[in-house]
Amino acid sequence: GAVVSQHPSRVICKSGTSVKIECRSLDFQATTMFWYRQFPKQSLMLMATSNEGSKATYEQGVEKDKFLINHASLTLSTLTVTSAHPEDSSFYICSARVAARTDTQYFGPGTRLTVL
Amino acid sequence: GENVEQHPSTLSVQEGDSAVIKCTYSDSASNYFPWYKQELGKGPQLIIDIRSNVGEKKDQRIAVTLNKTAKHFSLHITETQPEDSAVYFCAACLSGNTPLVFGKGTRLSVIA
Numbered sequence A: 001g002a003v004v005s006q007h008p009s010r011v012i013c014k015s016g017t018s019v020k021i022e023c024r025s026l027d028f029q030a031t032t033m034f035w036y037r038q039f040p041k042q043s044l045m046l047m048a049t050s051n052e053g054s055k056a057t058y059e060q061g062v063e064k065d066k067f068l069i070n071h072a073s074l075t076l077s078t079l080t081v082t083s084a085h086p087e088d089s090s091f092y093i094c095s096a097r098v099a100a101r102t103d104t105q106y107f108g109p110g111t112r113l114t115v116l
Numbered sequence B: 001g002e003n004v005e006q007h008p009s010t011l012s013v014q015e016g017d018s019a020v021i022k023c024t025y026s027d028s029a030s031n032y033f034p035w036y037k038q039e040l041g042k043g044p045q046l047i048i049d050i051r052s053n054v055g056e057k058k059d060q061r062i063a064v065t066l067n068k069t070a071k072h073f074s075l076h077i078t079e080t081q082p083e084d085s086a087v088y089f090c091a092a093c094l095s096g097n098t099p100l101v102f103g104k105g106t107r108l109s110v111i112a
Helices: none
Strands: A004-007 A010-013 A019-025 A030-038 A045-051 A067-073 A076-081 A090-098 A105-107 A111-115 B004-007 B010-014 B019-025 B032-038 B045-051 B056-059 B062-067 B072-077 B086-092 B106-111
Touching: A004 A090, A010 A019, A019 A030, A019 A090, A019 A111, A030 A067, A030 A076, A045 A067, A076 A090, A105 B045, B004 B086, B010 B019, B019 B086, B019 B106, B032 B062, B045 B056, B045 B062, B072 B086
Parallel strands: A010 A111, B010 B106
Antiparallel strands: A004 A019, A019 A076, A030 A045, A030 A090, A067 A076, A090 A105, A090 A111, B004 B019, B019 B072, B032 B045, B032 B086, B056 B062, B062 B072, B086 B106
């Protein structure tokens, strides 16, 4: 299957700082990437859909000014958590759809964010 | 919009037995149904998927069945092994650019 990477895998930061998470499709071009967050023992919650070269579409209840998403190329999307607070601590996972097959979706390994 | 229900939430089986996880969906237009396995601290891994033009798909010990009329699909794992222990998620969407809608997950424990 296609490979999606995320960096960093873990990050600990102080309250008020901003954190950037990168998501890369390593062996395919992804016209669409998705960002999810997952709390312990819960399902994946879609935060936003990111299409290359256009603005991200955010799900209801997700603050677009707090969670900045950039999809500048067909292989890279970034999520920046601005002015992070302890309640933003979570497992953030990206996924990518292979451009040629628009339904199959591959996930990255996730980023564990801890805000102190 | 689409809503996916998944049962059971937890499942324990003896090694070598079969495990079945069931999901129902609400939107009859949905036509793509993947299953993901998530191990602790890792991202979900696609293990099998099925599209609405087929009723069953098999890959070694894993099979998925789809009943479009009843709007439900199931994951079957035969000859379970301890390494099958994980959380399994079903999902559904309308093929194209619509996001996947996930079930709440099933925590499978395979007891040696």
